[in-house]
Amino acid sequence: GAGVSQSPSNKVTEKGKDVELRCDPISGHTALYWYRQSLGQGLEFLIYFQGNSAPDKSGLPSDRFSAERTGGSVSTLTIQRTQQEDSAVYLCASSLDRRLFYEQYFGPGTRLTVT
Amino acid sequence: SQQGEEDPQALSIQEGENATMNCSYKTSINNLQWYRQNSGRGLVHLILIRSNEREKHSGRLRVTLDTSKKSSSLLITASRAADTASYFCATGDTGRRALTFGSGTRLQVQP
Numbered sequence: 001g002a003g004v005s006q007s008p009s010n011k012v013t014e015k016g017k018d019v020e021l022r023c024d025p026i027s028g029h030t031a032l033y034w035y036r037q038s039l040g041q042g043l044e045f046l047i048y049f050q051g052n053s054a055p056d057k058s059g060l061p062s063d064r065f066s067a068e069r070t071g072g073s074v075s076t077l078t079i080q081r082t083q084q085e086d087s088a089v090y091l092c093a094s095s096l097d098r099r100l101f102y103e104q105y106f107g108p109g110t111r112l113t114v115t
Numbered sequence: 116s117q118q119g120e121e122d123p124q125a126l127s128i129q130e131g132e133n134a135t136m137n138c139s140y141k142t143s144i145n146n147l148q149w150y151r152q153n154s155g156r157g158l159v160h161l162i163l164i165r166s167n168e169r170e171k172h173s174g175r176l177r178v179t180l181d182t183s184k185k186s187s188s189l190l191i192t193a194s195r196a197a198d199t200a201s202y203f204c205a206t207g208d209t210g211r212r213a214l215t216f217g218s219g220t221r222l223q224v225q226p
Contacts, residue, residue, distance in 0.1 A: 004157075005197060033213050043158075043216035056213065091157065103148065103160040104214065 002026070004107035008093050012113045013082055021077045021110045025094030033104060034077050035091045043091065048073065072115055082114045120217050121204060127223040136193040136205030136220040138186075145207045147187050148214065152201045161189075161202075175217055196226040 005024045013019050014028075025032050034046040047061040049069040061064070069075040079086055089111050093104040122137045138147070144164045151160040164171045164180045164187070171178045177190040191198055201221050205214040 035216070043205075045213045045215070048213045059213070080226040093158075101176065103163055104158075105160070106150075106157040108157045 002092055004092055004105050006110050007091075008110060009110045010113075012115060015084060015114055016081055018078065018080045019082055019112065021079075021090050021092075021112070023075045023077070023092030023094075023107060025073065025075070025092070026105055027073075029094035029096055029105070030095070031097060031102075032069055032075050033093045033095075034075070034094065036088045037091060037109075038088045046077070046090075047107035078084045079112075082112075084114045085115045087112055092101060119162075121220040123220060124218070125221045125223070126174070126216045127225065128194055130194060130196055130226050132194055134194050134198070134222055134224070136189045136222070138187045138189070138217055140187075140204075140206045140215075140217075141185065142162075142206075142208055144182070147178075148205045148207070149176075149178060149189050149214075150203045150205060151217070152203065158203065194222075196224050198222060199224045219226050 004026055007022045011019055030051045032049045036046055037043050041079040047060055047067045048056040064080045067077045089109040091106055091109045093106045095102040095104045119186055120139050121221045130153055136146045144166055146163055148163045149167050151161055152158045160213045161223045162178050164178050166182055169180055180187045201219045203216050203219045207214050
């Protein structure tokens with residue numbers, strides 16, 4: 001079946017503009033995660049959705065970042081008033097269930113460049 | 116800050132040699148996972164070891180876990196040029212809802 005997909009694959013935006021990044025998880029996966037990876041660095045957790053539970057937003061770096069997940073499937077990460085330090089690869093992952101931390105399936109990521 | 120820290124940060128070996136990467140973490144965990152990343156894009160899950168396990172094998176991969184030392188190692192035997200990638204450990208603990216990733220080891224396998 002299809003894996004996790006993300007769009008766009010690359011996004012170049014001017015400082016101060018808003019951007020929306022999309023993630024389509026694997027069908028049937030109840031858990032969805034957003035991570036950020038700066039060049040040559042590890043993954044930084046941003047936000048986590050599990051079913052109908054309230055999302056865990058503890059990793060969002062500022063109130064310019066927000067995310068939603070509609071119908072328990074597609075998720076959108078929004079960055080308002082982008083800054084140059086927001087430049088990174090944004091990775092989305094889904095897993096079957098958060099219990100016992102099932103393996104996560106990652107999308108190819110969106111490379112965001114803020115000029 | 117990242118809980119998992121990989122060591123070494125970079126490793127270069129010849130094809131056919133074994134590659135060993137280490138990961139240390141700080142808190143109690145439920146499980147530890149290793150992922151591989153090519154070209155700075157999506158990660159691929161390699162293997163998961165639970166906190167009550169000490170060793171696990173999958174093909175050419177061998178993972179060990181020492182919870183008393185809060186460390187894990189990933190061994191890739193008979194490496195191939197195609198193994199060239201970054202490898203990350205990730206820990207899952209009951210206190211968080213998401214995995215905590217380390218900063219990764221960049222492996223270069225020379226043909």
